[in-house]
Amino acid sequence: MRVLLLGPPGAGKGTQAKRLTGAFGACQVSTGDILRNAAQEETPLGQKAAAIMVKGELVPDALMIDLVAERLRQDDCRKGFILDGFPRTLEQADGLEGILKAMGSELDCVFLIRVPEAVIVERLEGRRSCRGCGALYHLVFHPPARAGVCDRCQGPLYQREDDWAETIRARLRVYEAQTAPLIQYYRDRGLLKEIDGVGDVDEIQNRIRQAWGEARA
Ligand code: ADP
Numbered sequence: 001m002r003v004l005l006l007g008p009p010g011a012g013k014g015t016q017a018k019r020l021t022g023a024f025g026a027c028q029v030s031t032g033d034i035l036r037n038a039a040q041e042e043t044p045l046g047q048k049a050a051a052i053m054v055k056g057e058l059v060p061d062a063l064m065i066d067l068v069a070e071r072l073r074q075d076d077c078r079k080g081f082i083l084d085g086f087p088r089t090l091e092q093a094d095g096l097e098g099i100l101k102a103m104g105s106e107l108d109c110v111f112l113i114r115v116p117e118a119v120i121v122e123r124l125e126g127r128r129s130c131r132g133c134g135a136l137y138h139l140v141f142h143p144p145a146r147a148g149v150c151d152r153c154q155g156p157l158y159q160r161e162d163d164w165a166e167t168i169r170a171r172l173r174v175y176e177a178q179t180a181p182l183i184q185y186y187r188d189r190g191l192l193k194e195i196d197g198v199g200d201v202d203e204i205q206n207r208i209r210q211a212w213g214e215a216r217a
């Protein structure tokens with residue numbers, strides 16, 4: 001499976017990508033996770049990215065394309081990949097095409113997860129992530145058994161700095177201006193599969209798997 005998940009912040013890309021990896025043996029490539037890890041480790045890339053992420057803006061295309069090129073060449077991506085959060089601009093989409101072509105590979109399809117803005121805000125404001133294993137929770141929709149503690153690894157849960165109301169609005173504007181044009185880009189290439197992103201997590205996972213089945217047929 002070589003696919004990407006497209007959709008606004010909070011659409012459920014990370015949540016759905018994690019479930020697909022288990023079922024299809026493909027690795028999840030989340031550029032947001034890679035950047036947050038780099039920021040945590042205070043690498044030069046991480047320090048640069050952190051200052052951009054906190055404002056809800058985008059890390060420069062050239063940096064992102066290099067980072068993904070390196071990631072997709074690692075062994076665990078050979079069985080397939082699920083890109084989550086990349087590409088986010090037309091320049092990155094062209095970059096991805098180039099990376100895959102050079103590897104003798106191409107995308108199977110693109111899932112666009114659609115959710116109305118009111119749902120996005122609700123999801124982002126309640127999002128919590130595990131510092132230890134990256135598992136995703138939601139205060140209301142998917143709470144951990146014990147408040148503030150990961151069910152899987154007992155790690156501490158935290159709220160992302162960019163999930164505050166002000167920054168959420170900035171990110172939505174960035175999505176509309178810079179990322180939404182990718183919808184037509186992939187539609188033109190016959191790769192786009194639209195998924196209704198409203199409903200519970202399992203329901204949406206089933207919609208994606210059904211669309212995947214259709215894409216392969
Ligand atoms: P969300 O899942 O809420 O959409 P991500 O975790 O994908 O957020 O990304 C968080 C932040 O990391 C973005 O707001 C942006 O600053 C940066 N980022 C992640 N992926 C990219 C990318 N492909 N290009 C540029 N910046 C990115």
Ligand code: ADP
Pocket residue numbers: 007008009010011012013014015016123124126127128136137138139141142197198199200201204
């Ligand atoms: P994205 O990667 O697109 O930014 P996430 O997968 O991080 O989105 O999901 C954002 C928040 O919404 C998380 O707190 C997650 O637990 C929650 N969430 C994801 N999918 C659903 C859903 N179908 N119903 C309710 N909450 C959801």
Ligand code: ZN
Pocket residue numbers: 130131132133134135150151152153154155
């Ligand atoms: Zn955990």
